[in-house]
Amino acid sequence: xxxxxxxxxxxxxxxxxxxxxxxxxxxxxxxxxxxxxxxxxxxxxxxxxxxxxxxxxxxxxxxxxxxxxxxxxxxxxxxxxxxxxxxxxxxxxxxxxxxxxxxxxxxxxxxxxxxxxxxxxxxxxxxxxxxxxxxxxxxxxxxxxxxxxxxxxxxxxxxxxxxxxxxxxxxxxxxxxxxxxxxxxxxxxxxxxxxxxxxxxxxxxxxxxxxxxxxxxxxxxxxxxxxxxxxxxxxxxxxxxxxxxxxxxxxxxxxxxxxxxxxxxxxxxxxxxxxxxxxxxxxxxxxxxxxxxxxxxxxxxxxxxxxxxxxxxxxxxxxxxxxxxxxxxxxxxxxxxxxxxxxxxxxxxxxxxxxxxxxxxxxxxxxxxxxxxxxxxxxxxxxxxxxxxxxxxxxxxxxxxxxxxxxxxxxxxxxxxxxxxxxxxxxxxx
Numbered sequence: 001x002x003x004x005x006x007x008x009x010x011x012x013x014x015x016x017x018x019x020x021x022x023x024x025x026x027x028x029x030x031x032x033x034x035x036x037x038x039x040x041x042x043x044x045x046x047x048x049x050x051x052x053x054x055x056x057x058x059x060x061x062x063x064x065x066x067x068x069x070x071x072x073x074x075x076x077x078x079x080x081x082x083x084x085x086x087x088x089x090x091x092x093x094x095x096x097x098x099x100x101x102x103x104x105x106x107x108x109x110x111x112x113x114x115x116x117x118x119x120x121x122x123x124x125x126x127x128x129x130x131x132x133x134x135x136x137x138x139x140x141x142x143x144x145x146x147x148x149x150x151x152x153x154x155x156x157x158x159x160x161x162x163x164x165x166x167x168x169x170x171x172x173x174x175x176x177x178x179x180x181x182x183x184x185x186x187x188x189x190x191x192x193x194x195x196x197x198x199x200x201x202x203x204x205x206x207x208x209x210x211x212x213x214x215x216x217x218x219x220x221x222x223x224x225x226x227x228x229x230x231x232x233x234x235x236x237x238x239x240x241x242x243x244x245x246x247x248x249x250x251x252x253x254x255x256x257x258x259x260x261x262x263x264x265x266x267x268x269x270x271x272x273x274x275x276x277x278x279x280x281x282x283x284x285x286x287x288x289x290x291x292x293x294x295x296x297x298x299x300x301x302x303x304x305x306x307x308x309x310x311x312x313x314x315x316x317x318x319x320x321x322x323x324x325x326x327x328x329x330x331x332x333x334x335x336x337x338x339x340x341x342x343x344x345x346x347x348x349x350x351x352x353x354x355x356x357x358x359x360x361x362x363x364x365x366x367x368x369x370x371x372x373x374x375x376x377x378x379x380x381x382x383x384x385x386x387x388x389x390x391x392x393x394x395x396x397x398x399x400x401x402x403x404x405x406x407x408x409x410x411x412x413x414x415x416x417x418x419x420x421x422x423x424x425x426x427x428x429x430x
Contacts, residue, residue: 005030005031006028006030006288006292009030010027020281020284020334020337020338021277021284021334021337024285024287024288024337024338025043028043028284028288028291029043031291032291043287046287046290047286047287049286050283050285050286051279051282051283051286053161054238056279056282057238057241058237058238058240059154059157059158059241059275059278060241060272060275061241061242061244062152062157062241062244063154063271063275064245064248064271065244065245065248066248067267067270068249068259068264069222069252070117072248072251072253072258072263073252073256073258073259074104074256075100075118075121076121077212077216077256078103078104079096079100079118079122080215081215081216082100082103084208084209084212085204085209085213088200088204090193090194091192091198091200093122093126093131093198093199094126094139094189094192094193095186095190096122097122097126097140098139098143098182098186099182100118100122101114101118101143101146101147101182102146102150102178103216103220104118105146105153105178111145111146111147111332111369111376112376112380113147114143114147115141115144115381115384118140118143118144119141119380119384119385120384122136122140123136123384123385126139129198132196132395133385133387134387134392135192137381137382137384137385137387137392137395137396138381138392138396138397138398139185139189139395139396140381140384140385141375141377141380141382141392141395142400143182144369145367145369145377146178146181146182146366148174148362148366149174149177149178149181149362149363149366150174150178151171151175152171152237152240152241153174154333155333155362155366156170156171156174156358156362157170158278158336159336159358159361160358161282162285162340163340163344163354165354165355166425167237168231168425169421170358171227171230172227172421172424172425173355173358173359173417173418174359174362175420176416176419177363177416177417180409180410181363181403181406184402184405188402192398218256219251222244222247222248225243225247226240229243281334285340285341288338292342309350312351313412315346315352319361320364320407320411323335323339323364323368324367325368326338326339326365327365327367327368327371327375332365332369336361336362339361353414353417355417355418356417356418358417359417360417363410364407367407370396370399370400378393378396379392381396
């Protein structure tokens with residue numbers, strides 16, 4: 001009964017337009033007041049405890065580092081390098097689009113930020129070069145969800161915090177799936193470009209490639225330095241986030257020299273807004289998880305699922321269908337907050353590896369960002385390209401199908417998610 005009241009209140013509040021975090025909090029308060037015997041003060045304590053974590057301090061610093069790097073001219077240098085490297089190939093500008101998103105993800109970690117930065121550059125450039133507008137919009141939208149998979153990413157920190165997993169292990173786990181998804185998109189873009197006769201760029205010389213790489217190297221090295229330092233025990237994830245801000249300031253001010261005082265202020269404002277958004281979601285998650293656990297809802301549901309669905313693979317397939325639907329209208333981290341307290345215990349009970357489960361959850365919700373008809377990233381890319389979301393949907397459909405195939409492979413082959421973390425960090429107890 002409690003579960004039905006909680007779910008019904010949340011659905012109703014979200015349906016009338018209330019932000020997800022506040023819908024979760026108000027729905028939880030509804031349950032507390034209806035029960036009558038729970039002291040409401042506990043709710044405030046649980047909300048505070050959801051944000052009172054040293055490891056969560058990494059979120060605002062990583063967000064600020066990404067904002068500073070973007071404001072400091074990062075995206076332009078990454079695009080120049082990608083174009084110089086692959087522009088000579090058929091569909092080179094399209095392949096460069098995906099490659100730029102892959103590199104940009106290691107800094108921003110946000111699909112929406114990637115769409116905004118890359119869309120304003122690539123969509124007009126591809127159309128001007130002779131690419132179909134719907135194709136340009138669809139590819140830009142489809143490549144952006146790769147960003148949250150590339151470390152350091154807030155999506156992995158949130159998953160690790162909610163499920164009590166290693167942040168570093170989740171960082172490493174995202175690398176192979178991210179590269180796999182990007183490679184699939186590049187191959188598809190190449191095939192379509194060749195079939196439609198899309199143009200190639202003038203081949204860049206070795207010296208031009210070297211020069212653009214040298215200019216982009218400081219930006220490319222930030223995630224590498226962070227992962228290496230954490231792995232070698234030089235600093236923790238939280239300390240790495242602070243170092244990332246210092247590194248971003250040094251690169252933007254003294255190397256790129258593109259960061260103005262106004263741009264820095266705007267970057268700080270942007271990161272503050274994003275931090276507030278993520279933290280209130282995590283605060284809501286703490287209260288939501290407590291309501292669920294205090295009424296034994298996850299254990300009850302897990303027992304029912306284990307009796308009904310004995311196959312881990314069947315559970316994952318049903319999960320994929322659910323998450324694709326949820327991801328169309330809900331931001332990745334918000335969806336994790338709402339679903340993980342229920343789904344994670346079930347997955348563990350069925351013997352599914354927590355790292356593999358985290359990758360499936362994240363890839364699925366990222367794919368939901370471009371799921372027609374109301375994927376958030378698809379809507380943004382369509383708006384940037386100046387077309388209706390229906391036209392954007394026609395452009396993204398083939399890449400959405402590719403994403404589904406990637407998700408299916410990741411679901412069926414767990415080693416793609418767990419292999420690299422086990423190799424780099426050692427096999428954890430399972």
